Amino acid sequence: MHYLNKPALIILFLLVSSFLHAQNIVRVKSTLQQEYFGNNVYLYQDTSNKLNFEKISKSPALFKASKLAVPNLGISPFNNWIKFRLVNDSEFDKVILDIPNPIIDEADLYTINGQHIDSIKNSNYEPLRNREYNHQFYLLNISLKKGDTVDCYLRLKSNQQIMAPLSLKTAKTIVPEISNTDTRTGIYLGIMLVMLLYNLFIYFTTKDRDYIVYCHYIFWVALTQMSLTGYSHRFLWTDNLWLSKNMVIFCGAMSGLATIMFAKSFLHTRQIVRKLDIALNVTVGLYTIALILLFTGNGVIAFQVVNLNAAIVSILIMIVAFAVYRKKQASAKFFLISWSIFFTSILIFVFKDYNIVPYNLFTVHSVEIGSALEAIFLSFALANKINILKGEKEASQAERLLALQENARIIREQNVVLETKVNERTHELNESLHDLKQAQSQLVESEKMASLGQLTAGIAHEINNPINFVTSNINPLKRDVEMILEVMSTIENVSQSDASDADKRQKIADYKEEIDFDYLVVEIRHLIKGIHEGASRTAEIVKGLKIFSRLDEDDLKKTDINEGMESTLIIANNLLNSNIKVITEYGGLPLVECYAGKLNQVFLNILSNAIYAVNKQFGNNPGGEIKISTANDGENVVITITDNGTGMSEEAKKKIFEPFFTTKEVGEGTGLGMSIAYNTIKKHNGQILLNSVLGEGTEFVLKIPIVHDIKAAS
Structure with missing residues (x-):
C-alpha cells in the first residue's frame, strides 16, 4: 500500500469536489448486504492506455454513469476505470472491496480520504501470496472511520471478458463467502475427478477408444473451469506469470478441441454425417488459429476467436448429434440430452456476460453445473453404447451360430461327395506322381549327360594335344633311328677295311659330315624330349581327371x-x-x-x-x-x-x-x-x-x- 501525499493532488480534488458531490453514493451500513453496487459507479475506458491516476482524477467529465449492477467492460487491451464514492454510516473502520472475477489481469485501487491518498496494486502477474489475502479473488482493503467519505478509483485490465461484480464485505463476512465458493468448486472438481477416474478404469477394462477420448475431454473441461475460477492460478501455477495470464484462453481452446474429438469419435461423424464432419474439422482449424495467436502475443484476439468458435461449436455439435440421432443411432440419444444441458448452461453463462440474464450465483456457476451434469449423462451415454454393442454382439453371435450350424450340415453332405472325389483324385495324382518321377529322373539324367558330355569334351581336348605331340614325333624319330643304324653299319665296314687308321678316321669323319651326324643327334634328343613331355602331360591330365571325379x-x-x-x-x-x-x-x-x-x-x-x-x-x-x-x-x-x-x-x-x-x-x-x-x-x-x-x-x-x-x- 502506497501513500501519495502530494499537495498538487489535494488541490486537484478540492477543484473537482463539486462533481463528486453530484455522483451516486455507496453507503456502508452496519449490516452489509451482498448486493452488487455497479449501478452506483462511473465508468471510463482509456483507449490510449496513457492516462494514470493523476490525469484520470483531473478529468471527471470522461466518466459516464453505469446502468448495470455488474458492469460489463467487454474484451479489450485497454485500461478500464471505475469511480465511486463511499460514505461510512457504520461502526466499521475498514471494509473489503470484493471483486470475485479472477480472470481480471490487473486491479489497482486508489482511495482519497480527506487529504490522505492510498493505493493498492494487485495482478495475476505475481504470486497470490504477495497479496494481502491469499486468494484468487481481488480483495482490496479500504480504511475509513464512521462518517468518513472516501472517493475510490479502480483500474481494471484483462485480455479476456471483464465483468466487474463489486460488493463490500468485512473480514467477518468474507471468510464464509470464500469458504462457500471453495466448497462449491471442490464439489464440482470432485464430480469431474470421479468421472475421469471411473471412465479411465472402464477404458483399461474395455480398451474402447471413446473412453480415453472422453477422459481427455473431461480433463480439459475441468481445467478450464479451474482457470476461470482462479483455482489453477492459486494451486497449480501461482509462480508462472504466462500461465496465470493466458491459461483461460489456452484451456478454452483445448477443451473445445477435446469436445470436437469426442463428438467425432462417439458419434462416428466421418461415417454417418460426412459433411458435418468436415464442418467440425473447420472449427478445429479455428481453434488452431486461436492458439497461434495466443503464442504470438495476441491474447485479446485469441480470446475473441475462442469465444466465437465456442459458440459455433456448441451449435454445430447440437446439429450433429440431432442428425446422427435421426439416422437411428441409439447411442446418440444420451449424447443429445447431455449436450443440450451443457449447451443451455453455456447460453446462460454467455447471456450473463451480455446482461441478458442477471449476474448472480447461479449464472456465474452455470457452466460448472452444466458440465458436471453433462459428464454424468455422457457416462450414461458411453455405458448405453456398451449395452448396444453387447446386444449387437449377441445378435451377431446368434446369427453366426445359425450360420455355423448350416455350414456343418452342408459340410456333412459335401463330405460324402468330397470323399469320392478325393479317392478319384488320389488315383490320378498317384499316376501323375509316377509320371513326374520318371520325368524328374530323365531330367537329372539329362543334366548328368550334359555334364558328362562337357567332361568328355574337356578330357578329349586336353589329352588330344599331348598325344598328337607324341604321334607327330614318332615318324621323325623312326627315320633318325634308321639313319643312326645306317651310320653304325658304315662305321663297322670302314673299321674292318685294310686302310690305315688315319684313312679310317678320315672316312668316318667325312661320312658323319655328309649326313650331318651332330644335327641328327640333337634332333633325336629333341624328339625324345617332346615324346616325354607329351606322355607326362597325359599322365598329369589323367591324374587331374582322377582328382576331379574322385571315382574311388x-x-x-x-x-x-x-x-x-x-x-x-x-x-x-x-x-x-x-x-x-x-x-x-x-x-x-x-x-x-x-x-x-x-x-x-x-x-x-x-x-x-x-x-x-x-x-x-x-x-x-x-x-x-x-x-x-x-x-x-x-x-x-x-x-x-x-x-x-x-x-x-x-x-x-x-x-x-x-x-x-x-x-x-x-x-x-x-x-x-x-x-x-x-x-x-x-x-x-x-x-x-x-x-x-x-x-x-x-x-x-x-x-x-x-x-x-x-x-x-x-
Missing part, C-alpha cells in the same frame, strides 16, 4: 580344395580361349571334410557359366577375366569366383537357384546346374552367396565348413 571316393574324405580347383580348371580348359585371362590366388587351406567329386562339379558349373558370360560380353575381343581365390576364416574355407561378364538382372538373381531357370539360349543349358550346385553346398552345411551387377560381372562366394557336421546336414 564315395564317402566323406579330407580333401585339398586348391587341388580340386586346379583339376577343375584342367577339365574346363577346353572352354577357355586365349582372350580370357584366368587369375588364381590360392590361400593356405587346411584339408576339408567333404564330398570332393560333388564340390568339383559345383566348381565346374560355376566356371562354365562364368566362361559363357565372359564370351557373351567380349566375344572374340580381349579383356575377359576370371579370378579364383581361396581363403580360410578359421571355421570355413571361402572360395570366390569372379568374372567380368554380362552380370545378372535383379529378376535373374532371385531365380538363379531355381530348377530349370537359365539365361542361356534354348539348347545351351538345362537350367539344373546352379540348382544342383545350391543343393550340394547346402548338403555340406555351407553357403553360396551371389553378388552381381548387370553389365559389370558376377561374383560367387562359397563358404564350406572345414569340419562337416552330419547332424546339421540331415
Whole structure:
C-alpha cells in the first residue's frame, strides 16, 4: 500500500469536489448486504492506455454513469476505470472491496480520504501470496472511520471478458463467502475427478477408444473451469506469470478441441454425417488459429476467436448429434440430452456476460453445473453404447451360430461327395506322381549327360594335344633311328677295311659330315624330349581327371580344395580361349571334410557359366577375366569366383537357384546346374552367396565348413 501525499493532488480534488458531490453514493451500513453496487459507479475506458491516476482524477467529465449492477467492460487491451464514492454510516473502520472475477489481469485501487491518498496494486502477474489475502479473488482493503467519505478509483485490465461484480464485505463476512465458493468448486472438481477416474478404469477394462477420448475431454473441461475460477492460478501455477495470464484462453481452446474429438469419435461423424464432419474439422482449424495467436502475443484476439468458435461449436455439435440421432443411432440419444444441458448452461453463462440474464450465483456457476451434469449423462451415454454393442454382439453371435450350424450340415453332405472325389483324385495324382518321377529322373539324367558330355569334351581336348605331340614325333624319330643304324653299319665296314687308321678316321669323319651326324643327334634328343613331355602331360591330365571325379571316393574324405580347383580348371580348359585371362590366388587351406567329386562339379558349373558370360560380353575381343581365390576364416574355407561378364538382372538373381531357370539360349543349358550346385553346398552345411551387377560381372562366394557336421546336414 502506497501513500501519495502530494499537495498538487489535494488541490486537484478540492477543484473537482463539486462533481463528486453530484455522483451516486455507496453507503456502508452496519449490516452489509451482498448486493452488487455497479449501478452506483462511473465508468471510463482509456483507449490510449496513457492516462494514470493523476490525469484520470483531473478529468471527471470522461466518466459516464453505469446502468448495470455488474458492469460489463467487454474484451479489450485497454485500461478500464471505475469511480465511486463511499460514505461510512457504520461502526466499521475498514471494509473489503470484493471483486470475485479472477480472470481480471490487473486491479489497482486508489482511495482519497480527506487529504490522505492510498493505493493498492494487485495482478495475476505475481504470486497470490504477495497479496494481502491469499486468494484468487481481488480483495482490496479500504480504511475509513464512521462518517468518513472516501472517493475510490479502480483500474481494471484483462485480455479476456471483464465483468466487474463489486460488493463490500468485512473480514467477518468474507471468510464464509470464500469458504462457500471453495466448497462449491471442490464439489464440482470432485464430480469431474470421479468421472475421469471411473471412465479411465472402464477404458483399461474395455480398451474402447471413446473412453480415453472422453477422459481427455473431461480433463480439459475441468481445467478450464479451474482457470476461470482462479483455482489453477492459486494451486497449480501461482509462480508462472504466462500461465496465470493466458491459461483461460489456452484451456478454452483445448477443451473445445477435446469436445470436437469426442463428438467425432462417439458419434462416428466421418461415417454417418460426412459433411458435418468436415464442418467440425473447420472449427478445429479455428481453434488452431486461436492458439497461434495466443503464442504470438495476441491474447485479446485469441480470446475473441475462442469465444466465437465456442459458440459455433456448441451449435454445430447440437446439429450433429440431432442428425446422427435421426439416422437411428441409439447411442446418440444420451449424447443429445447431455449436450443440450451443457449447451443451455453455456447460453446462460454467455447471456450473463451480455446482461441478458442477471449476474448472480447461479449464472456465474452455470457452466460448472452444466458440465458436471453433462459428464454424468455422457457416462450414461458411453455405458448405453456398451449395452448396444453387447446386444449387437449377441445378435451377431446368434446369427453366426445359425450360420455355423448350416455350414456343418452342408459340410456333412459335401463330405460324402468330397470323399469320392478325393479317392478319384488320389488315383490320378498317384499316376501323375509316377509320371513326374520318371520325368524328374530323365531330367537329372539329362543334366548328368550334359555334364558328362562337357567332361568328355574337356578330357578329349586336353589329352588330344599331348598325344598328337607324341604321334607327330614318332615318324621323325623312326627315320633318325634308321639313319643312326645306317651310320653304325658304315662305321663297322670302314673299321674292318685294310686302310690305315688315319684313312679310317678320315672316312668316318667325312661320312658323319655328309649326313650331318651332330644335327641328327640333337634332333633325336629333341624328339625324345617332346615324346616325354607329351606322355607326362597325359599322365598329369589323367591324374587331374582322377582328382576331379574322385571315382574311388564315395564317402566323406579330407580333401585339398586348391587341388580340386586346379583339376577343375584342367577339365574346363577346353572352354577357355586365349582372350580370357584366368587369375588364381590360392590361400593356405587346411584339408576339408567333404564330398570332393560333388564340390568339383559345383566348381565346374560355376566356371562354365562364368566362361559363357565372359564370351557373351567380349566375344572374340580381349579383356575377359576370371579370378579364383581361396581363403580360410578359421571355421570355413571361402572360395570366390569372379568374372567380368554380362552380370545378372535383379529378376535373374532371385531365380538363379531355381530348377530349370537359365539365361542361356534354348539348347545351351538345362537350367539344373546352379540348382544342383545350391543343393550340394547346402548338403555340406555351407553357403553360396551371389553378388552381381548387370553389365559389370558376377561374383560367387562359397563358404564350406572345414569340419562337416552330419547332424546339421540331415
